[in-house]
């Protein structure tokens with residue numbers, strides 16, 4: 001008889017293959033694996049009972065969360081996607097840390113909470129290289145840091161560039177230091193590192209913005225060039241990412257479910273970052289406990305029309321109201337990023353107190369810092385065509 005733990009491992013792998021962290025699924029969804037499990041354990045005649053029991057075991061292990069008492073669950077811990085670059089790290093504990101850092105991407109988290117989530121976070125500022133590992137695991141930039149680190153520059157593929165100064169002795173860079181060598185090793189091995197940057201403190205608590213995972217791209221002059229993971233984590237970020245925009249999904253690159261769910265989530269994160277956590281049309285943005293709320297990354301060319309879901313130039317950040325109106329083609333933008341509102345009496349009458357009328361004919365007040373990351377012309381044209389045919 002196979003050991004009990006094999007049930008847990010098998011069901012957990014199936015759940016991870018189907019749902020990403022925090023996606024809610026039901027008991028009947030989980031029963032969907034009964035047939036496969038029966039073929040693996042033909043001796044068990046009560047597979048559904050067993051699935052319920054294993055879900056409870058997984059809850060006790062901290063893998064699964066019970067969302068309510070009506071049979072809704074979610075996965076608590078992030079997992080590797082197929083072809084995940086994190087799998088190049090052979091130590092499972094370090095892999096787990098990298099997954100946790102990816103899961104916290106772009107959140108502002110108290111130092112206290114990070115210490116609970118990430119082993120070793122408390123004691124190490126600057127470059128952290130765990131004992132027994134040749135590679136660095138993360139860099140942590142404190143605001144009182146002595147090194148002149150530059151700002152984060154987000155890119156259209158969801159990646160970003162951050163210049164990080166090596167550690168030195170007596171004001172001089174010393175590449176023979178263990179910590180610097182650890183970063184160089186990450187560069188050669190193409191294993192990502194975590195990047196944390198101290199944020200404004202809140203009621204006396206030190207907080208960090210988790211910039212996510214990054215590759216050590218090169219050592220240039222007096223700094224390391226760190227490049228964040230792109231929206232599609234299985235594609236290594238390219239040095240020159242501001243390439244030609246592809247309006248539609250590339251069929252040559254088929255993603256598994258988990259990678260797709262992760263990419264959708266990362267698309268949202270990267271569009272939020274590009275638009276600095278404010279609605280492009282009305283500038284509204286709310287932060288609560290380190291996360292922006294009420295904002296949604298809208299697709300210019302929608303999912304159902306085959307729009308590119310990995311490139312932030314097919315996206316725009318909107319508040320929920322303006323997203324709902326955008327989806328109904330109540331308004332759109334032209335090639336000059338000026339707002340166009342539908343010529344519909346009922347809409348205009350009902351929208352008097354709405355920003356769309358005040359913004360009509362004017363350029364969107366909130367756009368990415370770099371023009372290359374603005375919505376792509378092809379995507380704008382697609383919307384404009386759909387908008388015009390909707391109100392013909």
Ligand SMILES: [Zn+2]
Pocket residue numbers: 279280281282283284318319320321322
């Ligand atoms: Zn808005």
